[in-house]
Amino acid sequence: MSRIAVIPGDGIGQEVIAEAQKVLAVALPGYESTEYDLGARLYNRTGEVLPDTVLSELDEHDAILLGAIGDPSVPPGVLERGLLLKLRFEFDQYVNLRPSRLYPGAPTPLADVKPGDIDFVVVREGTEGLYTGAGGNLHTGSAAEIATEESLNTRYGTERVIRDAFERAKRRRGHLTLVHKTNVLVHAGGLWKRTFDEVAAEYPDITTEYQHVDAAAMFLVNRPHTFDVIVTDNLFGDILTDIAAAVTGGIGLAATGSINPDHTHPSTFEPVHGSAPDIAGQGIADPVAAISSTALLLEHLGRNDAAAAVNVAVERELAGRDAGTKIRTGEVGDRVAADVAGQLS
Amino acid sequence: MSRIAVIPGDGIGQEVIAEAQKVLAVALPGYESTEYDLGARLYNRTGEVLPDTVLSELDEHDAILLGAIGDPSVPPGVLERGLLLKLRFEFDQYVNLRPSRLYPGAPTPLADVKPGDIDFVVVREGTEGLYTGAGGNLHTGSAAEIATEESLNTRYGTERVIRDAFERAKRRRGHLTLVHKTNVLVHAGGLWKRTFDEVAAEYPDITTEYQHVDAAAMFLVNRPHTFDVIVTDNLFGDILTDIAAAVTGGIGLAATGSINPDHTHPSTFEPVHGSAPDIAGQGIADPVAAISSTALLLEHLGRNDAAAAVNVAVERELAGRDAGTKIRTGEVGDRVAADVAGQLS
Numbered sequence: 242m243s244r245i246a247v248i249p250g251d252g253i254g255q256e257v258i259a260e261a262q263k264v265l266a267v268a269l270p271g272y273e274s275t276e277y278d279l280g281a282r283l284y285n286r287t288g289e290v291l292p293d294t295v296l297s298e299l300d301e302h303d304a305i306l307l308g309a310i311g312d313p314s315v316p317p318g319v320l321e322r323g324l325l326l327k328l329r330f331e332f333d334q335y336v337n338l339r340p341s342r343l344y345p346g347a348p349t350p351l352a353d354v355k356p357g358d359i360d361f362v363v364v365r366e367g368t369e370g371l372y373t374g375a376g377g378n379l380h381t382g383s384a385a386e387i388a389t390e391e392s393l394n395t396r397y398g399t400e401r402v403i404r405d406a407f408e409r410a411k412r413r414r415g416h417l418t419l420v421h422k423t424n425v426l427v428h429a430g431g432l433w434k435r436t437f438d439e440v441a442a443e444y445p446d447i448t449t450e451y452q453h454v455d456a457a458a459m460f461l462v463n464r465p466h467t468f469d470v471i472v473t474d475n476l477f478g479d480i481l482t483d484i485a486a487a488v489t490g491g492i493g494l495a496a497t498g499s500i501n502p503d504h505t506h507p508s509t510f511e512p513v514h515g516s517a518p519d520i521a522g523q524g525i526a527d528p529v530a531a532i533s534s535t536a537l538l539l540e541h542l543g544r545n546d547a548a549a550a551v552n553v554a555v556e557r558e559l560a561g562r563d564a565g566t567k568i569r570t571g572e573v574g575d576r577v578a579a580d581v582a583g584q585l586s
Numbered sequence: 587m588s589r590i591a592v593i594p595g596d597g598i599g600q601e602v603i604a605e606a607q608k609v610l611a612v613a614l615p616g617y618e619s620t621e622y623d624l625g626a627r628l629y630n631r632t633g634e635v636l637p638d639t640v641l642s643e644l645d646e647h648d649a650i651l652l653g654a655i656g657d658p659s660v661p662p663g664v665l666e667r668g669l670l671l672k673l674r675f676e677f678d679q680y681v682n683l684r685p686s687r688l689y690p691g692a693p694t695p696l697a698d699v700k701p702g703d704i705d706f707v708v709v710r711e712g713t714e715g716l717y718t719g720a721g722g723n724l725h726t727g728s729a730a731e732i733a734t735e736e737s738l739n740t741r742y743g744t745e746r747v748i749r750d751a752f753e754r755a756k757r758r759r760g761h762l763t764l765v766h767k768t769n770v771l772v773h774a775g776g777l778w779k780r781t782f783d784e785v786a787a788e789y790p791d792i793t794t795e796y797q798h799v800d801a802a803a804m805f806l807v808n809r810p811h812t813f814d815v816i817v818t819d820n821l822f823g824d825i826l827t828d829i830a831a832a833v834t835g836g837i838g839l840a841a842t843g844s845i846n847p848d849h850t851h852p853s854t855f856e857p858v859h860g861s862a863p864d865i866a867g868q869g870i871a872d873p874v875a876a877i878s879s880t881a882l883l884l885e886h887l888g889r890n891d892a893a894a895a896v897n898v899a900v901e902r903e904l905a906g907r908d909a910g911t912k913i914r915t916g917e918v919g920d921r922v923a924a925d926v927a928g929q930l931s
């Protein structure tokens with residue numbers, strides 16, 4: 242029996258996760274879930290973000306389903322670093338996966354693209370680069386202040402994520418793009434490019450390409466259909482996946498997995514959107530991204546048929562909407578769950 | 587008399603700079619120019635990119651007009667670092683300025699935007715951050731390899747570019763957005779944010795905003811009309827300006843200035859596009875971006891009327907085109923120069 246830790250979190254996180262669980266109930270019947278009350282409430286009550294005991298308990302699960310964290314009452318960065326990034330590092334979630342598909346009915350800002358035109362995944366490294374926290378400040382607050390940030394990259398870390406990306410490209414359309422900034426970041430760029438080229442030699446059937454991050458950012462806007470799988474470092478991946486979300490209709494629809502492909506610790510699945518305190522509690526948040534994140538979770542647990550059913554149901558849900566459609570959170574979850582149940586029965 | 591150093595460079599750089607000079611001849615009558623043959627040819631002949639003697643000579647000029655550098659025969663990065671970045675650092679060009687405007691007739695990939703909807707400038711820091719080259723590799727080529735890149739930021743460097751951005755916002759619509767990643771890059775982000783807030787107190791009439799770089803990247807795609815002036819660090823600026831170019835019709839139309847606002851050394855003005863060896867020598871390259879870069883050059887020299895005339899002429903040139911218009915490099919330059927001459931006579 243699969244054991245899922247559920248962290249609804251703050252604001253609309255609560256609401257959308259309830260719908261994701263409706264879908265999970267039919268897609269992964271009998272799964273056991275434990276709910277963890279983490280986020281702004283815990284922090285404001287206790288000053289704690291992720292107590293060690295909770296971290297150990299989370300570690301006993303097969304996966305983590307997370308809603309959204311963040312509230313204006315908490316200083317920016319505290320929950321992000323103390324919870325989201327902490328899970329990525331502690332649980333060695335080195336594959337930060339973000340699929341981008343343009344669904345029928347999704348509100349893309351681009352002209353001249355049709356549903357199906359955009360369909361790629363970004364494999365973002367999740368445990369290295371500029372995200373390690375290395376760096377410091379000297380003479381803080383004075384005219385002489387300096388501040389450093391250090392990007393730390395290892396052969397070990399780049400090779401494993403690059404291998405994961407090649408495997409994904411093999412299961413998709415067979416095209417992999419490495420994105421970095423080798424013309425300026427020669428040290429880390431050199432490591433990434435050499436590692437990529439060496440691993441590529443083992444995958445003669447995968448076509449490969451290299452793009453500088455600035456060019457890739459532009460191409461995601463003016464020719465997103467040319468991408469299949471993108472592999473890149475932690476910070477570049479952070480930026481590129483938000484561009485990807487923008488061209489496919491906004492972060493409101495995007496889902497992400499922070500994945501430990503070796504299953505040595507649980508992986509985290511969540512919608513990309515935030516806690517949206519402005520619309521929380523009204524039952525109008527769109528749970529589609531949270532539901533899509535269950536598809537990634539199901540895939541990670543090897544339940545590919547159930548994952549596919551969720552994706553199909555999400556696609557039908559979006560196709561059935563038009564510009565005037567009012568979202569009722571609970572109804573969306575009911576509809577998608579019923580669709581998934583029908584497909585799997 | 588203004589002294590302009592001209593570096594046509596490689597590929598279409600030669601062709602578009604000839605047109606920019608036609609325009610400059612009428613916009614800055616009697617300017618003196620010295621041409622420098624830098625780029626792939628010099629490198630392939632001598633192994634040199636920017637000899638010290640040339641650097642000293644360039645330093646005697648009021649501004650540098652550059653076409654494009656780069657050729658497949660030169661290893662990637664050599665000319666970029668040895669020439670473009672070297673000029674930025676040696677000549678203390680700390681304001682990397684990139685205006686983005688959607689001109690009538692320009693091929694934006696966005697739906698639902700009209701000319702005039704997009705009109706902002708990015709003030710990118712040009713002499714610090716991840717561009718200093720600090721970092722290294724250890725155990726290169728082995729399984730134990732590590733690579734670091736260090737982002738170096740000073741109060742001195744952030745404050746001067748932030749002040750420049752506030753001044754530009756004052757001359758424009760009075761709105762300034764700071765972009766960084768303070769929730770992850772706490773050291774450099776802290777320095778940028780504190781410096782920004784302190785300088786902001788001196789500009790009570792400027793409305794300010796802070797955005798994380800991932801959010802800003804998304805907003806440049808799905809609500810670009812909300813920006814007026816953006817100030818950001820070197821690497822974020824590199825990425826954001828390419829997104830900005832994409833939404834306003836591609837780097838084919840974008841111009842940039844690497845500016846030393848204190849005039850202690852010359853500033854460089856250039857089109858954003860590359861040397862495009864595939865279409866070089868055919869007289870079909872669009873010189874509009876190179877011509878626009880002369881407008882930035884004229885502004886920097888205090889010739890605001892002439893700069894405005896060039897911008898108007900470029901706008902009319904683009905408005906007169908449609909999807910089928912064939913570019914003849916020389917004809918574009920003639921038309922724009924004649925228009926500028928008419929306006930200034």
Ligand SMILES: CC(C)[C@H](C(=O)O)[C@@H](O)C(=O)O
Pocket residue numbers: 321322325326479769770800
């Ligand atoms: C909240 C933040 C720390 C996080 C990141 O930068 O990785 C977010 O932007 C994301 O992409 O998951």
Ligand SMILES: CC(C)[C@H](C(=O)O)[C@@H](O)C(=O)O
Pocket residue numbers: 424425455666667670671824
């Ligand atoms: C060529 C390269 C070094 C340069 C940069 O990264 O700054 C370019 O992309 C730019 O934006 O001017």
